[in-house]
């Protein structure tokens with residue numbers, strides 16, 4: 092008789108149980124959710140033909156710029172492409188990687204973002220538009236850097252771990268990282284999951300007021316949430332005064348989080364966008380308070396789909412690291428020596444990244460040339476933008492922002508229900524009353 | 528002109544803060560704050576500000592060098608994330624006073640509510656009265672002096688901050704322990720009390736700090752995380 096693997100207790104599950112039994116600790120890792128969830132791959136565009144008119148591929152303009160945070164700030168951000176770089180901390184990433192992100196983003200006129208751990212001079216110096224994260228830990232938070240920022244992002248959560256705080260394991264707490272965080276070097280560092288000086292949306296409104304007062308109403312204030320009760324969270328963030336809302340779906344990357352958290356908490360990006368767009372529309376503020384979406388953005392098609400569902404811009408984390416060289420087959424032998432493989436490496440918490448990106452080791456991080464890394468990232472960002480433009484023109488749009496849900500259909504019933512677009516070839520949107 | 532007066536019953540906090548960020552004189556009087564939020568937030572020079580009345584949230588927030596005195600009480604987040612300078616309040620402070628502050632001196636002549644000194648990163652805080660529960664939660668660095676009592680959960684998950692308490696202490700937070708008061712501790716405590724202008728016998732205080740048992744994750748401490 093053929094051998095039969097259990098669907099409930101598969102080999103992966105058996106591995107997990109045995110690992111837990113051996114070590115007595117849960118698995119902490121980087122990357123994002125690895126399970127399959129309904130995603131942008133389950134959507135398709137309806138190109139124009141008779142009923143809609145396409146734009147000429149290489150002749151007619153399709154603009155890509157976006158203004159972020161013009162509701163209250165004297166100096167909103169004006170980006171040339173709606174693809175931004177998500178917040179990733181110095182500490183999680185090497186100083187070289189941070190600098191490369193700044194260089195690549197600046198080359199194509201988009202923004203980059205600090206992370207849990209403060210602002211480094213390398214990053215500020217190389218980033219034309221730098222968003223400064225305001226996190227519960229307030230590591231490295233200071234008045235001078237706040238005033239150097241181009242925008243402030245109040246972080247309530249991340250898609251990889253909505254409701255969770257941060258952690259940076261001791262092997263990555265180098266002297267420089269420790270000093271920036273005012274902590275002893277080498278300890279396993281926890282960061283809080285709740286802000287220390289405000290609780291709930293009414294307090295957040297006052298906190299945002301304070302940040303505006305401190306920075307003389309110059310800078311846009313973003314609020315970032317992990318996708319869970321997105322409809323309500325977006326409404327509350329806007330009520331608290333957010334100029335921009337960042338929604339990070341459950342596939343979003345992380346530097347170090349419990350595997351159980353990554354895989355089991357939060358909702359897919361696809362399900363979160365329509366909720367966020369609906370909340371903004373009901374407030375009469377869609378496109379006035381901008382929506383940035385992240386979590387699993389890989390291609391220009393993903394960018395276009397997120398925007399068609401209502402995003403004004405997207406943010407990328409994992410894909411940006413891959414563009415820098417993360418998981419490259421070039422390091423196959425070294426990944427194997429670490430018990431991993433090129434294409435599967437997710438031990439960002441471990442600090443031994445052969446690609447020199449998620450490490451504080453001086454030798455490893457020296458492998459990443461920030462200029463070359465920046466060039467690669469800029470190339471990748473250009474490709475994303477060109478791809479999104481290609482699709483937008485085919486849909487007859489002279490600006491990426493003009494993409495709309497009516498341009499989309501879904502391949503599966505699940506995706507149709509989550510994205511609130513019809514199942515391909517039908518008028519059926521599960522859960523939405525048909526007017527046809 | 529030596530000093531400038533802002534009457535918040537006739538002018539705005541915005542006008543006050545704009546002036547304080549680009550000061551034309553060295554000292555300021557603020558009248559009728561009536562609980563306004565973010566009063567004197569974001570000072571980055573050595574100006575002196577006297578606020579006559581009660582203030583709302585985040586008074587002197589992120590202060591970097593200013594000397595702010597509040598003749599009254601303060602709501603949540605007094606001197607949050609202060610970098611340097613001095614903030615003094617003659618009355619009581621609400622929750623999260625001195626939260627995440629990196630430097631400077633915060634003196635609360637009355638009492639402080641919950642989470643005083645939460646996540647503090649180098650500030651010195653001296654409280655004339657008592658503090659509420661969960662004070663010095665995850666306190667990383669700096670010194671917190673409490674001349675009255677401390678509520679439950681003092682110093683939970685504390686890192687390297689040093690805590691001095693004269694009165695009763697409720698249940699200590701995870702990984703916070705009483706530590707020996709040596710000469711150097713009595714000396715630094717005397718200095719802090721003198722800086723705050725408070726007179727107490729340093730031998731009446733006890734010292735608390737981190738047992739450093741939670742510095743590395745292990746499942747044996749799962750009950751404490």
Ligand SMILES: Cc1cc2nc3c(=O)[nH]c(=O)nc-3n(C[C@H](O)[C@H](O)[C@H](O)COP(=O)(O)O)c2cc1C
Nearest residue numbers: 177178179180206207343344345346386387408409
């Ligand atoms: C290495 C790494 C470090 C991160 N650090 C932070 C952080 O400090 N603060 C934060 O809000 N999000 C952080 N994130 C999450 C990203 O900001 C973003 O939400 C996520 O990566 C987007 O999903 P994607 O990776 O699928 O593009 C981090 C992600 C990665 C991969």
